[in-house]
Amino acid sequence: MANPLYDALFAPFVGRSMAVLILADGREISGAKFHQMIAGYGAALVAKGVVKGDRVAVQVVKSPEALALYGAVVAVGAVFLPLNTAYTASEVAYFRQDAAPRLFFDDAALAALSGDAADFAPVDCEGDDLAAILYTSGTTGRSKGAMLTHQNLLSNARVLVDAWQFTDADVLLHALPIFHTHGLFVACNVSFMSGGAMIFLPSFDVKTVLAQMTRATVMMGVPTFYTRLLEQVDLDFAHMRLFTSGSAPLLAQTHRDFAARTGHVILERYGMTETNMNTSNPYTGARRAGTVGRPLDGVQVRLSDVVDGVGMIEVRGPNVFAGYWQMPEKTAAEFTADGWFITGDLGTMDADGYLSIVGRSKDLVITGGYNVYPKEVEQVLDTCAGVVESAVIGLPHPDLGEAVFAVLVGAPDLAVIPAQLAAQLARFKLPKGMIVVDALPRNTMGKVQKAELRRIYADWFSGSAKDPSKNASNASKSNVSN
Numbered sequence: 001m002a003n004p005l006y007d008a009l010f011a012p013f014v015g016r017s018m019a020v021l022i023l024a025d026g027r028e029i030s031g032a033k034f035h036q037m038i039a040g041y042g043a044a045l046v047a048k049g050v051v052k053g054d055r056v057a058v059q060v061v062k063s064p065e066a067l068a069l070y071g072a073v074v075a076v077g078a079v080f081l082p083l084n085t086a087y088t089a090s091e092v093a094y095f096r097q098d099a100a101p102r103l104f105f106d107d108a109a110l111a112a113l114s115g116d117a118a119d120f121a122p123v124d125c126e127g128d129d130l131a132a133i134l135y136t137s138g139t140t141g142r143s144k145g146a147m148l149t150h151q152n153l154l155s156n157a158r159v160l161v162d163a164w165q166f167t168d169a170d171v172l173l174h175a176l177p178i179f180h181t182h183g184l185f186v187a188c189n190v191s192f193m194s195g196g197a198m199i200f201l202p203s204f205d206v207k208t209v210l211a212q213m214t215r216a217t218v219m220m221g222v223p224t225f226y227t228r229l230l231e232q233v234d235l236d237f238a239h240m241r242l243f244t245s246g247s248a249p250l251l252a253q254t255h256r257d258f259a260a261r262t263g264h265v266i267l268e269r270y271g272m273t274e275t276n277m278n279t280s281n282p283y284t285g286a287r288r289a290g291t292v293g294r295p296l297d298g299v300q301v302r303l304s305d306v307v308d309g310v311g312m313i314e315v316r317g318p319n320v321f322a323g324y325w326q327m328p329e330k331t332a333a334e335f336t337a338d339g340w341f342i343t344g345d346l347g348t349m350d351a352d353g354y355l356s357i358v359g360r361s362k363d364l365v366i367t368g369g370y371n372v373y374p375k376e377v378e379q380v381l382d383t384c385a386g387v388v389e390s391a392v393i394g395l396p397h398p399d400l401g402e403a404v405f406a407v408l409v410g411a412p413d414l415a416v417i418p419a420q421l422a423a424q425l426a427r428f429k430l431p432k433g434m435i436v437v438d439a440l441p442r443n444t445m446g447k448v449q450k451a452e453l454r455r456i457y458a459d460w461f462s463g464s465a466k467d468p469s470k471n472a473s474n475a476s477k478s479n480v481s482n
């Protein structure tokens with residue numbers, strides 16, 4: 001009788017007096033206490049009728065309770081479905097309708113959840129059973145639920161503990177959100193599996209992070225964490241053993257600057273919601289700036305349709321998801337005939353097997369580590385008064401890596417558009433700049449040339465640009481302060 005993920009991550013906490021979570025106010029939660037929270041919630045979920053395979057959707061602020069709920073859902077054989085706290089009511093309505101969860105937790109519902117830990121018993125599961133569904137936006141604008149099995153999550157956590165040499169002496173500084181692969185699976189699962197502790201912060205606030213760092217041994221971050229740290233004067237990280245980066249491209253310059261300022265060579269790795277982690281720079285050995293390292297143990301990576309050294313990155317291994325929830329056609333379309341997952345990322349591989357990500361075939365903006373699919377924003381923009389058509393692109397941004405930018409045709413009132421968008425879209429998806437032009441550049445097939453738009457407005461957020469409105473007659477521009 002077994003529950004693979006629960007047995008590996010949560011069961012070992014029974015009776016442990018060592019802290020598993022350290023909070024910003026200094027409060028500590030022992031392994032035993034954390035397990036009791038999981039067991040209490042587990043009993044409560046069963047009492048509410050949750051059975052194996054049920055989806056349990058969760059949109060709650062980051063807290064120890066939220067993490068214990070994750071453990072409880074896994075323990076009772078249900079499927080954890082975390083949602084970004086920034087999602088609007090209409091976005092959440094879509095996920096609830098699509099996934100049909102047995103229960104939905106917001107903060108109030110979580111606060112009211114209690115059960116008797118004595119009544120708890122984990123539910124048996126197989127490696128192929130689902131442990132989580134994480135929604136990832138699609139190029140058509142419709143989000144897809146990536147189904148992740150116990151085996152997917154377990155295999156990846158094992159490989160990462162090993163690759164990054166985690167032990168129970170580690171204290172991971174955790175400042176990421178816990179509704180995505182990075183913060184939940186890479187960070188929490190790895191820490192749980194190693195039996196170490198996490199300094200569990202509500203979000204990335206640079207001053208708090210610096211203050212808390214003194215007790216940590218490892219930090220995992222998106223590139224924005226590192227650019228923000230580099231803006232600080234005093235960076236004394238001599239006691240740290242590891243900094244990792246992922247979810248978005250880390251500029252080689254940031255990598256070099258961080259090494260020069262702190263003596264730490266950031267370890268960059270590459271993953272996706274659908275695959276967990278695929279590649280990593282080595283813990284011992286050369287961590288090469290601008291590369292995402294080599295395939296992790298048990299993960300196979302290949303490039304297809306290679307032209308001038310650049311090919312589509314395809315992945316195969318126990319980490320690769322079980323498909324999109326109730327979307328067999330979309331699932332089939334993203335696998336090759338011989339079973340490799342087509343990532344949509346373009347890469348090169350050097351003679352030593354180090355992969356570099358050089359572009360994306362998918363029309364996607366990654367801003368501060370969050371993915372925004374332009375189509376989704378364009379669809380809402382096109383409903384705004386005065387907008388005839390729109391093109392949404394990502395432009396280089398000093399803080400967020402890329403920022404969302406909208407090019408509009410028509411005569412819209414730019415002052416009212418942000419509020420109209422915010423009613424429907426999470427705020428991180430809203431354009432940080434907009435411009436109105438006479439027409440969008442198109443190729444002979446009539447397709448909007450987004451590469452051309454990215455070239456024209458490339459310097460918009462850098463401040464050093466020539467005024468882009470010179471490139472577009474009758475243009476008006478707006479930098480949105482959101």
Ligand code: MLC
Pocket residue numbers: 175176177180181182183203204222224225246247248270271272273367368369370400426427428429481482
């Ligand atoms: C916040 N805002 C953003 C934003 N984050 N806008 C664009 N991109 C973002 N990433 C907006 C808010 O809506 C708000 O707008 C304003 O910016 C300030 O909000 P904030 O909460 O103060 O932001 P801040 O704390 O500065 O957050 C920035 C950040 C955060 C980079 C620290 O976004 C973050 O933690 N990102 C990590 C994302 C992540 O975990 N990705 C992993 C995906 S998994 P307004 O209008 O309200 O003022 C994955 C797989 C893998 O990709 O390989 O890991």
Ligand code: AMP
Pocket residue numbers: 136181245246247248249250268269270271272273274292343344345357360366370371
């Ligand atoms: P998500 O769907 O949110 O999991 O985002 C996954 C995408 O993030 C990948 O397909 C890549 O495009 C991107 N990504 C993740 N890690 C890296 C990295 N280290 N460098 C560049 N892009 C990355």
